[in-house]
Amino acid sequence: MEFDLGKTFRPKFFTLFKKGRYSRSIFASDLAAGVIVGIIALPLAIAFGIASGVSPQQGLITAIVAGFLVSMFGGSRYLIGGPTGAFIVIVSGIVAQYGMQGLIIATIMAGVILAVMGLCRMGAIFKFIPYPIVVGFTSGIALTIFSTQIKDFIGLDVQVPSGFIPEWTCYITNIGSADPAETVMSLCCLLVIIFWGKFNKKIPGSLIALVLATAASLLLGRFAGMEFATIGSKFPELAEGLPLPKPTAPQFDYDTIKELVSPAFTIAILCAVESLLAAMVADGVTGHRHDSNTELIGQGIANIIAPLFGGIPATGALARTMAGINNGGKSPVTGIVHAAVLLLIYLFLMPYVIYVPLSCLAAILVVVAYNMSEWRTFRYLLKADRSDVAVLLITFFLTVLVDLTVAIEVGVLLAVVLFVKRVMETSSIKVLDDDHIAATEDEETVRTDDTEFLDIPSGVEVYEIDGPFFFGLASRLEELEEGRKSGIKVRIVRMRKVSFMDSTGIRNLRNFCQRTEKRGIRVILSGVNPQVRATLHKFGLDTEIGTDYIFPHIIPALAKANEYIGSQS
Numbered sequence: 001m002e003f004d005l006g007k008t009f010r011p012k013f014f015t016l017f018k019k020g021r022y023s024r025s026i027f028a029s030d031l032a033a034g035v036i037v038g039i040i041a042l043p044l045a046i047a048f049g050i051a052s053g054v055s056p057q058q059g060l061i062t063a064i065v066a067g068f069l070v071s072m073f074g075g076s077r078y079l080i081g082g083p084t085g086a087f088i089v090i091v092s093g094i095v096a097q098y099g100m101q102g103l104i105i106a107t108i109m110a111g112v113i114l115a116v117m118g119l120c121r122m123g124a125i126f127k128f129i130p131y132p133i134v135v136g137f138t139s140g141i142a143l144t145i146f147s148t149q150i151k152d153f154i155g156l157d158v159q160v161p162s163g164f165i166p167e168w169t170c171y172i173t174n175i176g177s178a179d180p181a182e183t184v185m186s187l188c189c190l191l192v193i194i195f196w197g198k199f200n201k202k203i204p205g206s207l208i209a210l211v212l213a214t215a216a217s218l219l220l221g222r223f224a225g226m227e228f229a230t231i232g233s234k235f236p237e238l239a240e241g242l243p244l245p246k247p248t249a250p251q252f253d254y255d256t257i258k259e260l261v262s263p264a265f266t267i268a269i270l271c272a273v274e275s276l277l278a279a280m281v282a283d284g285v286t287g288h289r290h291d292s293n294t295e296l297i298g299q300g301i302a303n304i305i306a307p308l309f310g311g312i313p314a315t316g317a318l319a320r321t322m323a324g325i326n327n328g329g330k331s332p333v334t335g336i337v338h339a340a341v342l343l344l345i346y347l348f349l350m351p352y353v354i355y356v357p358l359s360c361l362a363a364i365l366v367v368v369a370y371n372m373s374e375w376r377t378f379r380y381l382l383k384a385d386r387s388d389v390a391v392l393l394i395t396f397f398l399t400v401l402v403d404l405t406v407a408i409e410v411g412v413l414l415a416v417v418l419f420v421k422r423v424m425e426t427s428s429i430k431v432l433d434d435d436h437i438a439a440t441e442d443e444e445t446v447r448t449d450d451t452e453f454l455d456i457p458s459g460v461e462v463y464e465i466d467g468p469f470f471f472g473l474a475s476r477l478e479e480l481e482e483g484r485k486s487g488i489k490v491r492i493v494r495m496r497k498v499s500f501m502d503s504t505g506i507r508n509l510r511n512f513c514q515r516t517e518k519r520g521i522r523v524i525l526s527g528v529n530p531q532v533r534a535t536l537h538k539f540g541l542d543t544e545i546g547t548d549y550i551f552p553h554i555i556p557a558l559a560k561a562n563e564y565i566g567s568q569s
Contacts, residue, residue: 008119009297011073012290013332026330033329034337036202040323041067041082041338042345043206044368046231046353047361048083049312051148052091054100055235056353057346058310059083064342066314069302070275071335075123075294078282079275080320080335081302085368086137086274087267087313089144089404094263096162102260104250104307109257109264111307114271115300123292126276130418132384132392133411134273135377140399140407142372145365152229152362155182164400181226182359189213189363202327206364213360214352231361232354247308266405267303267313269412275299275316282321319371391418427467432456432494459489460561462554466497469505489568490561491516494554496527506539513545522564525550526557 016022041063049059063082070081094103117123147167151160155178160170189209196205220226232238279290295316302314324334381392391414398407456462493509501509513523528536528550536542542550551557 008121008293010075010291010294011298011332012075012077012294013072013336016077016331022331022333027333029328029330030333031337033324033327034334035341036327037080037320037324037329037334037338038341038345039207040204041317041320041342043204043210043361043364044319045083045342046356047364047368048085048088050231050234050358050361051085051088051145051365052083052312053095054091054103054312055238056231057238057350058312060342060346060350061309062306062311062314064339064346065309065311066302066306067335067342068339069305070298070314070316071332071339072298073294073301074298074316074332075291075296076279076282076316077288077290077331078286078321078325078329078334079279079290079295079316080324080338081275081299081314082317082320083312083314084274084317085145085365085372086141086270087315088148089141089399090263090266090270091312092148093162093403093405094260098256098260098263101250102256103312104310105252105256106260106263106267107303107307107311107313108250109260110267110271110313111300111303111305113264113268113300114303115297117268117272118293118296118298118300121293123272123276123296126272126292127280128419129273129411129415130388130391132381132388133395133415134277135374135381136392136395137270137273137399137404137407137411139373139375139378140396141404142369142374143400144404145372146369149362149365149369152358153183153186153366155179155186155229155359181220182228182357185213185216185228185357186359186363186366188216189360190366193363193367204323206367209363210356210360213357214355217357218355228357228359230354230358231356234358235354238350238354248310249308262405262409266408269408270404271299271303271313271315272296274318278316278318278321281318282325285322285325387418387421423468423470427465429463429465432462432464455558457558457562457565459487459565460492460558461488461490462492462494464494464497468500469495469498469509470500470502488521489565490522490524492524492526492554492557492561494526494557495532496529496554498527498529498532501532501535503539506535506541510539510541510544513541522561523549524557524560524564526552526554528552 042060045059045063046056047059049056049062052059067080067082070079074081091103094106098106144164147164150156150167150171151158154171154175156171156174157177157179158170158174160167189212192209192212193205196203196208217228217230221228275295276290276292279292279295283289299315306312306314320338324338378392378396382389384392394414395407395411398410493512516523523545525536525545529552533542533550536545536550549560551560
């Protein structure tokens with residue numbers, strides 16, 4: 001495969017300035033939007049970091065480094081990157097099983113996979129993942145996030161096992177030891193987040209809740225002697241200050257890479273799906289179009305470099321992207337400013353983060369989980385046909401009860417199976433004879449382009465392939481041969497509606513021709529378009545059949561059949 005990097009990798013940031021369309025007024029809009037998005041991203045980055053099983057500064061570093069790189073090298077004018085709730089489940093699982101070093105290696109591997117997918121121009125493929133699979137993933141992840149936050153939300157001081165069922169067993173068993181003060185704090189933060197938007201849509205409710213909860217925690221601790229679990233109590237090392245992150249190369253070895261292939265592919269696929277879906281939503285709102293292949297390469301670069309600074313997997317974040325658009329952002333500069341704002345916060349305000357109550361972060365993540373759940377869409381999809389409902393429920397329950405890695409692997413497999421099923425439902429092979437033509441004419445079910453009257457001579461049988469001739473349909477030829485009438489001297493395979501053939505289709509067509517020739521029946525192909533003709537030539541099947549017996553239309557094919565029958569009599 002030949003790569004033209006200049007056509008495959010075209011970051012919107014550089015294209016914008018190359019065309020000279022950037023102005024001071026646009027920069028002013030990007031600057032204002034970037035500041036707002038940076039403020040919105042602060043509590044989310046901290047919450048996602050802690051919920052993922054790493055430290056809050058690692059979530060913030062990810063938002064800074066990956067946010068900058070996604071905007072700099074991505075294929076969308078509006079997409080803003082960083083850590084997202086979708087990765088909480090997979091990241092926490094990798095950290096628990098392989099440690100932070102394993103997460104860094106898996107994320108770098110995922111970045112490489114994403115870059116390769118972009119270079120191979122696979123961006124368009126992810127647009128065809130069935131919607132029930134995407135909703136099953138996101139709804140399952142949302143429920144899992146909600147489940148993991150109950151401990152901090154109600155203030156349980158117990159070790160909660162991993163897994164949805166063990167978690168809820170633990171919660172129900174220990175519900176009597178819940179801390180009323182922590183629960184009230186969580187509920188108050190939840191109410192602030194929910195109702196703040198009615199008064200001010202510029203400043204996020206999550207930030208207001210974080211500031212108010214931190215102030216309340218300090219005041220109640222000082223004057224009422226009430227102690228709340230905080231980021232500082234969970235990460236006491238943060239009280240000593242935060243050193244600037246320095247790039248560190250992980251130690252790769254064959255055994256580690258082999259173990260992390262599956263998690264790396266899970267991260268890459270989840271990143272590709274979430275970022276491209278967010279980019280498509282942004283396109284729908286703004287009227288612009290993103291470059292999916294460039295976006296994958298940009299996401300790959302971000303996920304290769306961010307882990308070197310201690311970051312976690314990142315992708316395009318829909319909430320931040322829409323916040324940028326709604327506040328006037330017009331270019332990738334919005335995302336770069338957002339990263340700069342977070343960097344300033346990291347340098348000058350992080351020492352105060354240790355006072356943030358964990359119950360407040362739990363309330364923020366409960367709202368994130370609710371927004372991710374798409375419960376209305378989930379309920380709507382339950383009215384679809386049985387196959388879509390089955391796919392939806394399978395991906396949902398695998399995500400919740402088993403593992404996100406397994407759910408994604410099964411989801412990708414289900415996407416392939418669904419595609420094959422849909423194509424098979426719209427494709428068919430039938431035998432055209434006098435009885436069949438009369439029946440279709442009587443039933444008035446034939447399309448306008450099928451109403452031609454074919455004079456099929458005695459001793460000729462016409463097989464019509466309707467749709468792509470691929471592995472899902474190829475065995476039908478053999479099935480149709482069974483029980484056919486005798487006295488046939490020519491079989492015409494009509495291929496006018498065959499848009500492509502795969503290797504399985506070629507193999508079955510070859511076997512069909514060989515079986516037919518052994519019975520003394522000549523095979524003639526008609527309606528062969530140039531693309532299919534090239535495929536036949538590539539595999540040498542045109543020579544085996546005979547180039548004189550391959551025609552672009554049925555009329556000369558029937559004439560050839562008449563000629564052949566006449567020569568045999």
